[in-house]
Structures are given as structure tokens and as C-alpha cells.
Amino acid sequence: MSKKQKTIQNEISLSGVGLHTGNAVKMTLKPAPINHGFAFCRLDLEGAPIIEARAEYVV
Structure with a gap:
């Protein structure tokens, strides 16, 4: 079964x-390639790590 x-x-x-910190924040949403999924790039951390949005990461 294919997913749209x-x-x-x-x-x-x-x-x-x-929401939790009260700090000023800026978020940029960018178009993604096919089969990419959701990912977050933490520009506030050294090396700007990319974090995939995956169900198993939820706590």
C-alpha cells in the first residue's frame, strides 16, 4: 500500500x-525531497545536529 x-x-x-522556556525562538520550514520525513536542525547547538522526528524518540 503506497502512502501519499x-x-x-x-x-x-x-x-x-x-512554550517551556519563554525564550525568543525562530523556526524555518523548508520543502523536503521525496521520502525524506521530518527532521529538525538544532542551530543553537555546536555542530548543528539534525534530529529525525521518530516515534521512538518521544519520552
């Missing part, structure tokens, strides 16, 4: 206040 995939057409940035 969708992505956004253009990059978009949002800014606001962090």
Missing part, C-alpha cells in the same frame, strides 16, 4: 516565544 506524500512549496519562517 505532501510537502510545502516554499520556505517559511515563524518566530515567537518558546
